[in-house]
Amino acid sequence: MRLPLLVALLAATPMVAACTENADGSDTAGSDDSRTITVSSTDDGCELSSTEAPSGTLTFKVTNDGSQVTEFYLLGEDGQRIVGEVENIGPQLSRDLVVSAPAGDYVTACKPAMKGEGIRGDFTVTESDQEPTAATDGEAVEQALESYEDYVGEQTEQLVAKTRTFVALYRAGKDDAARALYPVARTHWERIETVAESFGDLDPKMDAREADLEPGQRWTGWHRIEKDLWPPATGYTALTPQQRKVFADDLMANTETLEGRIDDLTFTVDQVANGSRGLLEEVATGKVTGEEEIWSHTDLWDFQANVDGARVAFEGLEPIVEQKDPDLAQTLEARFAALQELLDAQRTADGFVSYDQLTPAQVRELSNAVNALSEPLSQLTGAVLS
Numbered sequence: 606m607r608l609p610l611l612v613a614l615l616a617a618t619p620m621v622a623a624c625t626e627n628a629d630g631s632d633t634a635g636s637d638d639s640r641t642i643t644v645s646s647t648d649d650g651c652e653l654s655s656t657e658a659p660s661g662t663l664t665f666k667v668t669n670d671g672s673q674v675t676e677f678y679l680l681g682e683d684g685q686r687i688v689g690e691v692e693n694i695g696p697q698l699s700r701d702l703v704v705s706a707p708a709g710d711y712v713t714a715c716k717p718a719m720k721g722e723g724i725r726g727d728f729t730v731t732e733s734d735q736e737p738t739a740a741t742d743g744e745a746v747e748q749a750l751e752s753y754e755d756y757v758g759e760q761t762e763q764l765v766a767k768t769r770t771f772v773a774l775y776r777a778g779k780d781d782a783a784r785a786l787y788p789v790a791r792t793h794w795e796r797i798e799t800v801a802e803s804f805g806d807l808d809p810k811m812d813a814r815e816a817d818l819e820p821g822q823r824w825t826g827w828h829r830i831e832k833d834l835w836p837p838a839t840g841y842t843a844l845t846p847q848q849r850k851v852f853a854d855d856l857m858a859n860t861e862t863l864e865g866r867i868d869d870l871t872f873t874v875d876q877v878a879n880g881s882r883g884l885l886e887e888v889a890t891g892k893v894t895g896e897e898e899i900w901s902h903t904d905l906w907d908f909q910a911n912v913d914g915a916r917v918a919f920e921g922l923e924p925i926v927e928q929k930d931p932d933l934a935q936t937l938e939a940r941f942a943a944l945q946e947l948l949d950a951q952r953t954a955d956g957f958v959s960y961d962q963l964t965p966a967q968v969r970e971l972s973n974a975v976n977a978l979s980e981p982l983s984q985l986t987g988a989v990l991s
Contacts, residue, residue: 683712
């Protein structure tokens with residue numbers, strides 16, 4: 606999303622994408638129709654000629670049959686990791702997305718007006734005799750950095766959009782709707798929390814907890830609003846409409862500042878690896894303890910989001926780790942899966958159970974799983990740089 610994909614370098618890399626213009630209608634993936642999927646993106650639809658294809662080089666021939674500029678994404682099974690994308694497709698125009706994809710489950714998404722999470726559907730790649738071969742170190746590093754930059758950019762866009770809706774609801778006094786959106790909007794912050802924290806002046810303005818305030822520090826940001834939406838039973842004076850406006854506008858302005866700074870970021874492979882480790886540390890120090898969302902008890906949303914961000918960063922680097930330390934790659938896969946299983950057990954129809962409903966034994970089990978993952982994850986940076 607932020608960097609152009611390198612077609613010639615990356616076309617043979619697993620999970621690598623390239624976007625090409627389709628001026629002459631030629632099939633850039635070869636003549637195998639089973640690996641060519643037509644996509645019609647409209648203002649309210651995203652129709653694919655097939656939702657299944659054999660592994661190898663796939664071509665998605667995307668046509669914008671709507672009235673708004675659109676985008677098309679192929680995402681990993683989790684719906685977060687960006688495998689490939691084409692952007693800025695004007696009405697009645699077409700572009701091709703070419704990806705080299707191994708067998709697995711994926712998600713497709715059209716984004717009319719290039720906003721929101723898009724119109725999504727499941728997509729399956731089956732095994733074939735054209736499974737992509739392993740990338741060389743240089744190719745894998747290039748793709749890992751591009752993929753992570755795209756991910757951070759996408760999460761930032763979602764954070765801005767949902768924060769804008771959240772603060773509008775809060776300012777209007779629509780507290781039930783604001784409470785429902787609060788953990789959903791914060792999910793996008795938590796997935797890129799270590800990136801946001803790299804801007805030292807913004808993090809305390811946006812995410813400071815009351816218990817961590819220094820003497821004389823003005824309390825602003827998400828948790829100031831959180832307390833007003835989930836006020837203590839006694840000893841709290843609700844904010845006035847004018848005060849709500851001040852805190853809401855401040856959060857929105859800082860979020861937009863964050864977006865502008867992230868637009869100018871580039872990453873190194875050690876930053877991606879250290880970011881993955883750092884997100885797990887956030888879980889261990891703030892989420893498992895229940896200190897992060899002390900008023901709303903929506904800690905499990907944050908917990909899941911930190912794990913999401915750590916896993917996406919690891920998965921981008923996984924081809925490198927598999928070459929250099931296959932045992933570490935296998936261990937990390939297994940421990941991410943074990944932690945995810947525990948989180949899934951606490952899901953509800955609209956998210957997660959309130960953190961204060963967990964038993965001490967359940968909290969301890971989550972904590973043990975985090976610690977079991979943190980130890981091998983601390984070796985990730987060394988492995989990719991070795």
